[in-house]
Amino acid sequence: xxxxxxxxxxxxxxxxxxxxxxxxxxxxxxxxxxxxxxxxxxxxxxxxxxxxxxxxxxxxxxxxxxxx
Amino acid sequence: xxxxxxxxxxxxxxxxxxxxxxxxxxxxxxxxxxxxxxxxxxxxxxxxxxxxxxxxxxxxxxxxxxxxxxxxxxxxxxxxxxxxxxxxxxxxxxxxxxxxxxxxxxxxxxxxxxxxxxxxxxxxxxxxxxxxxxxxxxxxxxxxxxxxxxxxxxxx
Numbered sequence: 371x372x373x374x375x376x377x378x379x380x381x382x383x384x385x386x387x388x389x390x391x392x393x394x395x396x397x398x399x400x401x402x403x404x405x406x407x408x409x410x411x412x413x414x415x416x417x418x419x420x421x422x423x424x425x426x427x428x429x430x431x432x433x434x435x436x437x438x
Numbered sequence: 439x440x441x442x443x444x445x446x447x448x449x450x451x452x453x454x455x456x457x458x459x460x461x462x463x464x465x466x467x468x469x470x471x472x473x474x475x476x477x478x479x480x481x482x483x484x485x486x487x488x489x490x491x492x493x494x495x496x497x498x499x500x501x502x503x504x505x506x507x508x509x510x511x512x513x514x515x516x517x518x519x520x521x522x523x524x525x526x527x528x529x530x531x532x533x534x535x536x537x538x539x540x541x542x543x544x545x546x547x548x549x550x551x552x553x554x555x556x557x558x559x560x561x562x563x564x565x566x567x568x569x570x571x572x573x574x575x576x577x578x579x580x581x582x583x584x585x586x587x588x589x590x591x592x593x594x
Binding site: 397401402404405409410411412413414417 | 589592593594
């Protein structure tokens with residue numbers, strides 16, 4: 371699957387709900403769930419930056435590479 | 439005046455196209471009655487030709503139907519622009535239908551030009567050939583735009 375998004379793991383650790391994170395990051399709930407479900411084709415640096423800022427983590431905590 | 443808005447230029451265009459569509463249907467349906475009246479005011483030598491009336495009425499029924507298809511598709515196209523969703527597959531199809539319909543109209547006009555040539559219809563033939571190419575090329579461009587838009591929508 372290549373790049374895997376571990377956003378829900380980090381969110382569970384930080385005990386933050388989807389709606390709350392979406393509001394703080396400034397994206398819609400629908401877009402956040404697209405991201406969480408690995409359906410997104412790309413992520414903007416600005417979005418990644420905002421998520422990392424809110425969750426106080428590094429991009430590597432959210433994104434993971436897995437060889438086929 | 440705003441260009442892309444329901445109350446702006448594109449909204450006005452949609453209204454005009456709707457009026458043209460309704461008027462076009464009325465004229466198309468009333469051809470057997472309206473054509474003799476129109477021909478009375480035509481200053482052309484072809485009136486003396488006995489096949490002229492039957493040829494022209496069949497010609498106008500075919501090209502009229504095709505033109506109504508074109509106008510209907512343009513209306514749909516502008517409707518989607520006014521709803522702020524112009525980059526959809528439906529518009530790509532609409533533009534290609536417009537293109538092929540324009541080609542069909544130009545073929546009809548070409549046949550008319552063979553039997554009853556006038557300068558005006560030769561010009562119309564050329565315009566519809568260009569409009570046909572334009573519609574098909576624009577449809578292809580729209581296909582690319584739809585793909586880019588989809589890619590952009592999936593970028594979070």
